[in-house]
């Protein structure tokens with residue numbers, strides 16, 4: 001087998017949402033699974049928000065949060081790891097926008113834009129979802145060279161549904177993993 005070429009690491013933002021079972025425990029377990037991957041380092045967690053369901057309304061409220069990670073994985077490989085974490089936590093794909101034990105969306109990855117059937121970056125609906133923008137704005141730093149901070153601020157000013165996003169708990173990274181910046 002050929003030795004893997006060391007690749008540069010990029011920062012990425014991942015949205016987590018859950019509204020079945022024990023959402024907080026499942027999201028922490030998903031974050032821990034990501035952090036256990038040798039090519040993923042957890043950097044920061046947003047706070048946790050209780051959010052009104054969007055899209056398909058006849059379902060329980062969600063808990064939503066966003067993680068910042070560093071990774072040497074390609075975007076496609078990172079999404080694959082995220083999907084494996086969803087499956088490990090018992091996510092069944094049924095109703096579009098419907099209830100879920102844990103949903104992981106790859107929002108944004110430093111320097112990457114793409115549009116394939118498997119992966120679109122930035123996530124095509126991130127700038128119109130208050131349940132993504134509010135937690136994301138907790139952890140995107142003003143110094144972000146990509147302009148993400150400005151885009152998130154501008155989208156937050158315009159987006160509907162901020163009332164449906166309520167602070168629930170202070171965020172933290174699963175213990176023993178990642179850095180302790182937040």
Ligand SMILES: Nc1ncnc2c1ncn2[C@@H]1O[C@H](COP(=O)(O)OP(=O)(O)OP(=O)(O)O)[C@@H](O)[C@H]1O
Pocket residue numbers: 079093095096097098103104105106107117118119120121122123124125
């Ligand atoms: N940026 C992205 N993050 C996550 N999945 C993506 C992304 N871009 C494309 N996809 C594709 O979208 C498909 C459906 O994902 P999923 O079932 O999580 O959608 P959903 O959660 O119901 O809706 P939404 O994507 O609006 O949150 C996945 O199989 C994945 O390949």
Ligand SMILES: Nc1nc2c(c(=O)[nH]1)N=C(CO)CN2
Pocket residue numbers: 016017018051052053054055056062064096097098103131
């Ligand atoms: N509040 C809220 N609503 C949703 C969410 C979510 O994470 N939070 N996820 C969905 C699946 O795409 C559909 N609707």
